[in-house]
Amino acid sequence: MNNIESKLKIVEQGWKKLKKLNTIPLDLKRVALINSKNLEYLSDAANVESLMLDLGLNDEGLEEFPESLHQYCGQGLRIWQYPIQFSKYLVDLGKLKIDSYLEIGIRHGGTFVATVEYLQKFSPLKYAIGIDIIPCQSLLEYKQIQQNIDFVQINTQSQEYQQWLEKYEKFDLVLIDSFHEEIQCRNEFMSVKDKANIVAFHDIANIKYPGVRKIWEEVKNTNEYDCREYIDQYLGIDLSYMGIGIAVRKERL
Numbered sequence: 001m002n003n004i005e006s007k008l009k010i011v012e013q014g015w016k017k018l019k020k021l022n023t024i025p026l027d028l029k030r031v032a033l034i035n036s037k038n039l040e041y042l043s044d045a046a047n048v049e050s051l052m053l054d055l056g057l058n059d060e061g062l063e064e065f066p067e068s069l070h071q072y073c074g075q076g077l078r079i080w081q082y083p084i085q086f087s088k089y090l091v092d093l094g095k096l097k098i099d100s101y102l103e104i105g106i107r108h109g110g111t112f113v114a115t116v117e118y119l120q121k122f123s124p125l126k127y128a129i130g131i132d133i134i135p136c137q138s139l140l141e142y143k144q145i146q147q148n149i150d151f152v153q154i155n156t157q158s159q160e161y162q163q164w165l166e167k168y169e170k171f172d173l174v175l176i177d178s179f180h181e182e183i184q185c186r187n188e189f190m191s192v193k194d195k196a197n198i199v200a201f202h203d204i205a206n207i208k209y210p211g212v213r214k215i216w217e218e219v220k221n222t223n224e225y226d227c228r229e230y231i232d233q234y235l236g237i238d239l240s241y242m243g244i245g246i247a248v249r250k251e252r253l
């Protein structure tokens with residue numbers, strides 16, 4: 001098997017595994033925790049980091065989380081992020097006054113909900129869309145609360161996705177956080193490159209996903225973007241995990 005064939009095999013196996021996955025319902029009542037905070041509070045990364053614990057973290061891949069955070073995992077919004085990274089990312093996004101958002105790969109939907117709620121405190125969102133290959137009941141419920149959001153169940157590697165994307169001229173922010181393999185990550189970036197002012201990548205520092213790191217380095221080297229990284233790690237975790245990179249089109253700054 002040559003290199004390309006073996007990479008495609010990995011992608012195929014990944015999709016088969018995904019089809020067996022289920023999402024776990026979110027406790028959407030916790031969005032009130034964000035709404036109750038004022039802009040001064042939400043502009044401070046330390047506050048947002050502690051708020052994320054109350055919002056609740058995901059418990060898949062628990063070995064990537066320090067033991068001190070385990071008590072917050074498996075509940076609430078099940079956000080699949082490191083608070084130490086995501087808090088700083090959100091604070092910077094708040095300053096950029098984002099007006100539309102696409103999240104590619106939402107899993108249980110927690111990061112999507114937290115991002116939408118946070119961004120809307122700083123600037124109104126015209127629309128926000130979460131997409132995933134697997135269903136997400138919680139986002140359908142969330143749509144009852146936030147009418148400017150949508151969930152679309154679609155495979156980003158399909159022709160149908162390309163046709164769906166044609167409906168949108170522009171996304172202010174796109175977060176790519178789906179199957180962390182080089183070919184798919186590059187396809188997803190290319191699919192939104194000309195529509196997105198800001199592209200964020202998850203897992204740029206994750207030891208398990210060198211393909212994402214590779215794409216991130218390529219994006220930085222285009223020199224078309226102002227790039228920032230949120231890759232702080234927790235003490236007591238030996239390997240490097242997660243990590244968010246944002247690439248802001250220079251003309252958007």
Ligand SMILES: C[S@@+](CC[C@H](N)C(=O)[O-])C[C@H]1O[C@@H](n2cnc3c(N)ncnc32)[C@H](O)[C@@H]1O
Nearest residue numbers: 080105106107111132133155156157177178179
């Ligand atoms: C790491 S999870 C997303 C985590 C989420 N962004 C968060 O922070 O909570 C990756 C998601 O990508 C989705 N995914 C993987 N390949 C996909 C594809 N080809 N099209 C759409 N979604 C895909 C998976 O079903 C999974 O729910």
